[in-house]
Amino acid sequence: MLKSLPDKLGSGLHGAIPPRRYWAYYTWQEIDAIGKRDPNATAVINVGAVEQHGPHLPLITDTLVGMDMLGAALARLPDDVMVLALPPTNFGKSTEHTTFPGTLTWSGETLRMVLRDLAMSVARSGFGKLVLLGSHGGNVGTLDDVFRDLRIETDIRIFKIFLGAIGQVPGLVAPEEAAIAMHSGDSETSMVRHLAPELVHMDRAEGYVFDPPPEIGYSFKGNDVVEAWVASDLSKSGAIGNPHRSSAAKGQQMCEAKASRLATLLEAVYFGVAPARADRLDKLTFGTNWKAQAEHGGYYQAVATGLYRKAGLDVTIRMGGPQVNHPQLLAAGAIDFNMGSSCFNALNYVKSNIPMVCVGTVFQKDPQVLIAHAGQGNDSLAAMKGKPIMISPTARATYWQFLRVKFGYTDDQVRTYTFNMAPFLADKTAIQQGFVTSEPYKIGSAGAKIVVHLLADAGYSSYATTIETSWKLVNEKPDVVQRFVNATIEGWYSYLYRDPGPANTLIKKDNPDMGDDQIAYSLGAMKKYGLVESGDAATLGIGAMSDARWKDFHATMVEAGLYAPDLDLKRAYTLGFVNKKHGIQLKKT
Numbered sequence: 001m002l003k004s005l006p007d008k009l010g011s012g013l014h015g016a017i018p019p020r021r022y023w024a025y026y027t028w029q030e031i032d033a034i035g036k037r038d039p040n041a042t043a044v045i046n047v048g049a050v051e052q053h054g055p056h057l058p059l060i061t062d063t064l065v066g067m068d069m070l071g072a073a074l075a076r077l078p079d080d081v082m083v084l085a086l087p088p089t090n091f092g093k094s095t096e097h098t099t100f101p102g103t104l105t106w107s108g109e110t111l112r113m114v115l116r117d118l119a120m121s122v123a124r125s126g127f128g129k130l131v132l133l134g135s136h137g138g139n140v141g142t143l144d145d146v147f148r149d150l151r152i153e154t155d156i157r158i159f160k161i162f163l164g165a166i167g168q169v170p171g172l173v174a175p176e177e178a179a180i181a182m183h184s185g186d187s188e189t190s191m192v193r194h195l196a197p198e199l200v201h202m203d204r205a206e207g208y209v210f211d212p213p214p215e216i217g218y219s220f221k222g223n224d225v226v227e228a229w230v231a232s233d234l235s236k237s238g239a240i241g242n243p244h245r246s247s248a249a250k251g252q253q254m255c256e257a258k259a260s261r262l263a264t265l266l267e268a269v270y271f272g273v274a275p276a277r278a279d280r281l282d283k284l285t286f287g288t289n290w291k292a293q294a295e296h297g298g299y300y301q302a303v304a305t306g307l308y309r310k311a312g313l314d315v316t317i318r319m320g321g322p323q324v325n326h327p328q329l330l331a332a333g334a335i336d337f338n339m340g341s342s343c344f345n346a347l348n349y350v351k352s353n354i355p356m357v358c359v360g361t362v363f364q365k366d367p368q369v370l371i372a373h374a375g376q377g378n379d380s381l382a383a384m385k386g387k388p389i390m391i392s393p394t395a396r397a398t399y400w401q402f403l404r405v406k407f408g409y410t411d412d413q414v415r416t417y418t419f420n421m422a423p424f425l426a427d428k429t430a431i432q433q434g435f436v437t438s439e440p441y442k443i444g445s446a447g448a449k450i451v452v453h454l455l456a457d458a459g460y461s462s463y464a465t466t467i468e469t470s471w472k473l474v475n476e477k478p479d480v481v482q483r484f485v486n487a488t489i490e491g492w493y494s495y496l497y498r499d500p501g502p503a504n505t506l507i508k509k510d511n512p513d514m515g516d517d518q519i520a521y522s523l524g525a526m527k528k529y530g531l532v533e534s535g536d537a538a539t540l541g542i543g544a545m546s547d548a549r550w551k552d553f554h555a556t557m558v559e560a561g562l563y564a565p566d567l568d569l570k571r572a573y574t575l576g577f578v579n580k581k582h583g584i585q586l587k588k589t
Helices: 028-037 061-076 108-124 137-154 175-180 186-195 248-271 294-304 326-331 343-351 393-397 399-407 422-426 439-445 471-476 478-497 501-510 516-528 547-559
Strands: 042-047 083-085 129-134 157-162 282-287 313-318 337-342 356-363 368-373 389-391 414-416 431-435 450-454 464-470
Touching: 028 478, 042 061, 042 108, 042 248, 061 083, 061 129, 061 186, 061 248, 083 248, 108 129, 108 137, 129 137, 129 248, 137 157, 157 248, 186 248, 282 326, 282 478, 294 313, 294 478, 294 501, 294 516, 313 478, 326 337, 326 343, 326 356, 326 464, 337 343, 343 356, 343 464, 343 547, 356 471, 356 478, 368 439, 393 399, 399 547, 431 439, 439 450, 439 516, 464 471, 464 478, 471 478, 478 516, 501 516
Parallel strands: 042 083, 042 129, 129 157, 282 313, 282 337, 389 414, 389 431
Antiparallel strands: 337 464, 356 464, 368 431, 368 450
């Protein structure tokens, strides 16, 4: 996670970069932890220049614009996008400007060596991606020459972005200016007038627009032949363009467009993964808690749409069902991840000293309900106290304990539920258990008028369809766990807010008894009741959990006599892989 730092720090070394995104403000342990935790962790460095910019602009123009745009872009990124800015290379390859005093330059060879050493340092720190942001046109050739070599030498992913080529605003610059202006003309002058007007001397501005030969030019803009040049060949003042057309207002529009586009590109770099190769994918098996259904839709969507593969994972979904004990298989190492039914799973692991852990949850609300016939005086959970209720043995050991503590239910109310609706349909006074995503649809389809009580809305604080794995995997391969959690979250956003068809096809393939009508009802119920997106997930993203919820659930079950008060909750769950707002931008309302 990003370091918590105030927006303003006394040192000021970060310049326009938000302090919490400035690499040099982290300790070595913090950088090490980020690199080990996040396989997509990205470093970005502005490759600028200190060179003449005509008589009206400061020598630092390229670095100034680059760092301001980078800072504005980083400020736009969501917190779960781990991109940190390195201190910039203020110097670049500015040999074309050496005939003008004040220019400080490296040779192309020196710049290549500097970038190589920095890239190797980033790779050693565990970051998997490096972005070279070129804010000086003279650096472009060197960046083109070196960035692929860096990929080979460092074995991390290397990207280059040229600031001058992105975020163009049509119509702001005259066509004749855009065709030949290279340096200190309308665009650069407008941006500096917006960013640092105190450094601009318009009273000294000397524009120069040259008329290149028709066949031989000085850039590749419409020319098949380009002649090598230095700035003094084209302009005595050093400015190549018309600064008199500039304005701070135009500069503001240009900067806004560039910062916005740069933020989009940095986010794309962070979330993008290397082309998947089968021999490099981490193979995982995930066990569900029942037969394939819409309540498992996000996992199937991540398989069907390739989200797991894009995260470098080859995931096999192993369907649950009668006589399938996935928690036992998880503990035995036969599967890598398991869909826990509720918080009871994790607490039972701790109670039995089994080293398994909950790393996230899909359902903020447990879908358990009690269902009664309408018009029978069962319009609240409190009203059902003392009345016969049909529940399963599993229910009696789990959420029934909440009903005992909260509403005073007693065990003599319990009648065995056999997962057959016939007894309920035949008896108007009957009450039975169910899932809000399933039984109400089936009972309603049979013609019964019912009332449905969602236990979560009455204070039942258990999470549901949790993501469980081993502490061994968490400790030894946290990047694998993070990639699985992230891709699962993306799968759920896709299933809820995009086309769920790919997942539904796989669901019906695994479970041929599952019909389209039931899937549609379940998906609608998940949205209607906020099973996935409510509570902390509304602000922290799908998968979110909190210490407070776990403590509340534990306290209730201590009162019910199921667990000891001193049960070590920190062995039951970890918040290290969630609460990062991952994928929240994928939501489509």
